[in-house]
Amino acid sequence: MSGYTQTRGALPTVRRLILYILLFALVSIAASGTSQLLGLIITPASGNDSGRTTGLALALAFVLIAGPLTFVLWRSLAKRLLDSEENSAPAWALYMAAMYVTSLIVASTAMFSLLGNLLLDHTDGWQSKLSTALIWAGVWWWQVRIIKDSRRTPRTLPQLSGILSSWYGLVLAAVATVSALTALFSATVGLLIPNAWVGTPWWLEVLSQLPWILGGLLLWWWHWIQQRVAKIHGGFSDVAYILMGILAAGAMMLGGTGYLLYLVIRLLWHQPTAPLLTPIPLALAGALVGSVIFTYSWSALSQRSAETKNAARLVTSGLGLAAGASGLGVCVNALLAALVPPLAGDRGGDLLLAGVVWLLWGAGLWVWAWQPGRKADAHDRRVYLVVVFGLSAVVALVALLIIGFKVFTFLLESNGLFSGLIDAIRAPFGLLVATALVSIYHFVIWRADREVLETTTSPTGKSHTKILLVASGDTSELRTVLAKATGAKVQVIPRSGEEYMATSEGLLAAIGSIPEDSRHIMLLVEGPGSIRVIELAE
Amino acid sequence: MGHRTAVKNRTPLIILGITVLLVLTALVLVLVRGAVATPDPRSPEGVVQSYLTAALAGDQKQATALLTPQTSKDCPVGNVINPESMRVVLVSSITAGNTATVEVSITNTSASSPLDLGNSGYTDTFTLVKQQDSWSIKTLPWSLLACETETEVQP
Structure with a gap:
């Protein structure tokens, strides 16, 4: 029952924290020293010898000091990690995620910028980039092998590295695609108004972004599809999904x-000159890439839980609200x-x-996204409403302060x-009017939500403070149903075995059968359709 | 409860109505009243306005004519003002004998994101001197410099 190990004071946590930070630092130093050494070895010696000797000395110091120490530390840690208490500690999972993501980022940026430079025919310094990419890719591969080793793989937060890396790959590909598309569209816009460009021609710019696009997509695909990060639902995976x-x-x-809309409509009133047309490519590229990722994420929401879908809807309505407000x-400002x-x-x-x-x-x-006038569940919107009030209050306060300052100056x-x-207060005054309307x-x-909540907290007419549910299977939906029906804090203890799954009707019926004044009850699922209700002491 | 729901259902409509009203008022005002101010062209504010109108229209010869000879000699050539989004408003004008100080507020409208709209503005001053019964600009904000005369390149 690894979920229930008690920590014996702060000592194990502090020990793990210090050792893993030390290990992270040692591995990073050894890796950068090795990559610098390798880079210097394959660089032919040029006339600038002083720089080379300093670099060589630094690299040798890093490798020869940090290398053996890493080896020793890792050997001792590796033995400890066979113990299940060690490898289910959060510190181990955090170290693994940090080392994995760091090595992936360093190796991938070195590799992609090397490829990009080669495509542009800039070959200075390729040796150091190549050695960085190779050595840090080796570190990353070592982390992958640790994760695949079932004796030592972290048991808490096991998917953290995969989730972070898949989003990193997607961000990389998205940013590079925006840059490439901007270059392409700028060239198209440049056909309309003759302006002399200086610098790299557009096809070279697009070409140099290609390694980043393909590499980012490859990283995303490998983690999301191959490692099946897409199938992980719940917890941090959903949070990252909504955020990104x-x-x-x-x-x-x-x-x-x-x-883009603003720029295009503005063109109807003015002559198309260079300053008016230059921002259009970036806006168009950003709009295209953003829409692709957003629409794909939105449609893939159907595989996730109802809470996540609701959160996504609220986040989207928040974005629309911010832009509209x-x-x-600005309209009041223009007035x-x-x-x-x-x-x-x-x-x-x-x-x-x-x-x-x-x-x-x-x-x-x-x-x-918000569909005003629709009947919505009051519980789900509470956090959203509080956030909206908080942000409006901050914005209104800042606007009021600016207005006050300008008025007193006058x-x-x-x-x-x-x-x-x-003229001085038109901008903050507009913001003030908008936040006032939003807040009202x-x-x-x-x-209205509060009235609904007060009248429907307990349809069963009882109010219990704590419910302990012992059942097997996926209990997250049952937990929400119980919490909404009784207003109590629900704690779930998973039960091993497949035949102890409960249904929400069975649970609600069971609650209906307990005496009025019990505040702490346990619902024990003893078999399909049979639930035992136990009253616990306070 | 019936009264409550009626009130609840009307508030969003009221807010919608206020929003539409504000937008329409803004539209009407911008389209109808959007003229520039008309101060007396011989007053300090008028001189500043003539300078700005000439400079924003790209007519650097006329603009330089309104500067004092010393100022137009020291002024670096080649500064291009972006007329598309600049707006200059009079804040105050103080005349004392032969010198005048005109304070203006300069704003640049940019709409790249909904969160940074029309807020980049600052105030700066023009100082003018009266020479032979007409005002000439002695110092002006560097961002509004538009000069024509070539400066000597010092070796």
Whole structure:
């Protein structure tokens, strides 16, 4: 029962922490020393000898001191790790993830930049890059072998390395694709307006990004598909999925498409000149890559739990809300700008265009994800509402402070014009109006939710504080059902054996049969359809 | 409970109505009132406005004509002002005898993300001197420099 080992004080944790940090440092130093040594060996000696001797001395010091120490430390740790208490410690899992991801990042960036440089025909320093890539790839391969070794593989958080590496590969490929597409589209835009470019021609830029794109995709594919990271659901995997696949990709998609819309519509009013056209390729590339990742992540949500789907919907509506609210703020900003005629320059048309574009686009996304007026589960939205209130409060506070500062500056200086004051506060005032409207709407929702929560906390009419459920199989859905039905804290102790799975109807029926005043109960599944209710002492 | 649900159902519509109203007002104001200010062209603010209009339109000859001879000699050539998104608003104007100080606020509109819109602005001052009954600009913000005369390249 490895889940129940008690730690005997802080000593084992501190010992593990120190030893693993030491091991990480030693492995990194030995690896960088070896790679530098290898790089110097294969570099032909040129006239610059002083730099070479210093580098050689450093590399030799690293290798000859850190190398044997790593070996000794690893031998002693490896023996300890055969013990199940050691290899289920979180410190071991964290060390493995850190070492795995670090070696992967160093090796992959060295390899891809080497390939990119070779494609561009820049061959200086290829030896050091090649040796870095090879040595750190060796370290990574060593970590892979440890993970595959079933006696020593970390038992808590076993998938951490896989999850982090798959997202790293995807980010790498995405950024490189955006750069390549930007270069390609800039060349297309350059056909419309003749402007002399300096630097590398577009096909070379695209070519140099190719190793990064293919390499990133390869890393992502190897972890996501081959190592079946995609099949891991729950816990950190879902959090990472929402953060990267929904939030980050959604922000890129929203930002790219909104900016693109603004730039394109703006072209209808002005002459297409170079400053107006140059941002378009980047916006288009960002929009395309972001949409691809976002739509794929959204459609693949169907394989995940209902909680994750709900969280994804809330995150998307949050993105739309942020964009729409700022758009509204900018519209108010443009309103005030139109009231104050400037001495020269822009009269506020572009500003209003930007505001309207962001408002419509953000509000559209928000309506699609949030579906206002729909009956929703009050429990799931609480965190979201609290976050919205918190952020609105911070933004409104900052805006108020800026407005106050400008107003007092105006009042204390005797020469200011009132129109100058209006112009100075138009931006924070717009934000203030937008956050006020957002807060009012969500406050109404919050109040309605609270009424719903108060009247439906316990449909069974009883309130228990703690429920202990002993059952086998996948109990996460049962846990949520129990928690919602009784409002109690549910703790699950997994039971071995396959025939002790419970159903939610059986559980609710069992709860209905216990006396009113028990606050701490245990539901023990004794067989299919048979649940025993045990009252525990306080 | 019926009254409550009625109130709850109307608030989003009220907010929607306010939003639409604000946007429409902004549209109307921008399209109708979007003229530039018209100060007296012989006053310090008027001179600054003429300079800015000429500089933003790319007419560097006319712009340099409004600077004092010393200033136009010291001014580096080749500064290009991006007229697309710049907006200059008068903040204050103080005249004292033969010198005047005009403070303006300069903002650049950029819309690259919804979170950094129209907020990059700062205030700076023009100082003018009265020479032969007309105002000339003596010092001005470096970002609004638009000069035509070549500066001598010192070996």
